[in-house]
Amino acid sequence: MKRMRLLFVGVGGQGTLLASRLLGEACIKEGIPVLLSEVHGMAQRGGVVESTVMLGGLKSPLISPGEADVLIGFEPLETLRAISYCNQNSVVITSLSPIVPNVVKLGAAQYPDVSSVFERIRSGVSGFYACDAEELATKAGSPKSVNVLLLGMLMGTGLVPVSLESMEETIKTQVKPKTVEANLKAFRTGVELVSGK
Amino acid sequence: MHQLLKTEPCSMLLLGNEAIVRGALEAGVRVSAAYPGTPSSEIGNNLFQIHSECPELVYFEFSVNEKVAMEVAAAAAAAGLRSLTCMKHVGMNVASDAMMSLAYVGVGAGMVIVCADDPSIHSSQNEQDNRFYGKMSFLPILESSSPQEAKDLVKRAFELSEALELPVILRTTTRTAHVRGPVQLEALPDAPKGLGRFQKDARRWVLVPGTARLRRKVLLERFEQAGAISEGFEFNEIIGSGDVGIVASGVSRGYVWDALHDMDCTNQVSFLSLVMTHPLPEKTIVNFAQNKKMLLVVEELEPFLEEEIRGVLQKNGVTTPVYGKNGAYLPRMSEFNPAQVRAAIAKFLGHSLVQQGPLQLPDMPPLPMRPPALCKGCPHTETYNLIKEVVHDLGLNEDVLYPTDIGCYTLGVMPPIQMADYLICMGSSVGSSAGFSVSTHQKIISFIGDSTFFHSGVSSLINAVHQGHRFCLVILDNSTTAMTGHQPNPGIQYVPPEYKKTRVPIEQVVRGCGVQHVFKINPHKKDESLPVVREALSLNELVVIISESPCILYAKKVGGRR
């Protein structure tokens, strides 16, 4: 398969690593060569969490600026922070539900007006998909499944050669039993949002 | 059942650190010990869980520090049981006292020392390159890249260790420890029977000077043998037959590989992919370099291989120029990324390179930072606020010096707390407070966590009592080693039911060290704590305040059981 570099960014506690791992597990199921890198340790204390999924036989675990094929942002500010990893052929998937950083709460900085920047990004990249992921995930059963909803959006683009069935199977076996239903619903919501099916 | 104990052969998506544990289990490791430290922590965490589930399969302990862990593993290997210890790079500084002489006595059964370096300083206090420890100790070093290779290498490392009767160092970095990839599981050995037995031999195991001289000779001979093994080491590989050479190790091998494919120039280059990086295979390197126009060495941090290779070539009269950290190809500082290595190779080969440019977005608004922060409701925040209030009330604001230590509470350096003035290593809060107390008139209030106190604070506290140093040490006892993922330590009160180890209460230790003024507070009870802190800070003597309240994340995890 074509080589592909996917960058996941979010805030500690959002389940960013679980999302990239679910994709990795599904790839293994389908025999797609995959390599992931994850952030562990101090940054997880409410800081920025990044992970990568490298497909098609790449052996580098990291992505350089301008070289992400897909950026999946779990939080709008973090999507903006990572936007320099994209190029004009990239696809950007982002949640629009903000998580306000402490410096903003303390009044030392302002949360940026993301919508106007996103409009410019939309016209600068080859695909742009955004939604209020938290609201939609809550509707689907749990605000905690924002991560799986965004994974659904990614699958809805058809960019990753993994079948929806494999992905759903993986979700069923990897998330906590009590949350399977809410996660599957969130996943399908994400898929439909992008593919229209 | 723990996922790493699966018996049916299958492919699993494992973290580098998990793959190391699986490799050790497949190799029949029997005793393991560690002190946690990013990026090595998941090795200990998994062994801890596996030991809790199947105590007879493998012993594991979270030792109080890396030196103790090294000694535990060393003794097991001397008694004929395969053993493993792991640590972050700076942990090896602590363990090195044991390791340097352990190399002299050697081992009976295989022993693997996993050392995790942290290029780019994601979660550490420095960026040291621990391969130099291999040089200093004469111990062999293996460097993995993928999780599959890490698992295979651990098994090979045990064999190598037994062949040489020396511990073997497996050096990982953040990007090989925290990378996840498919790993093919192989069979686990049958359940072990019985323990080992230590064969006494004072002429080997007791390093008095006469024996140490003998053993140094043995060590140098073993090192020669290691060199011979390195020549034919099956994980080392030469790929391609171009007339210029590239040498790389660790994660850099992946960057080189991808770059050569991206630029479609695999046929121009001959690529020496090194896994055993110490001792280097001299003959292999001479043969490799001899007919090349030039060499480029791609390795993170210091020019360890580069300088060795230059030395080997000079010794053998080979004049092939060697580039790497010299000549501005690659920096010494920080981990690499793919584009950086691609650019270095393009320059080396004289290719022009069109790199994909990042998206240009003029007028990007300023983006507020999101640094890691203490959790909402963290007891450390309460302790800091209490001390701050009393310091203010006593009119000491301008004059207080806050030495601090390593743990979540180090985040007290950030606004709005900003109560951290000096930090160099684990335990330095206590030793540096002693130093400041004899060199300034400033009021000294220092902070240390429970785990760090056991790791390397106790002996400095005894010193402070004996020498009569004057400072206030605040021990932030949150009943866990929080920052690295909530590992236990000897002082913890809150434990899961299956944890049956003997508790060593911090207060008893502090009093046992001879401290006269010991205070205890619960930081969440502000009204009760304020007068106690006020009394403590009014004294101009050695004072210890133990601020006791569990980490809220850990309390949730163990369900608040006591």
Ligand code: SF4
């Ligand atoms: S993990 Fe525990 S100790 Fe660390 S910041 Fe959070 S609550 Fe505090």
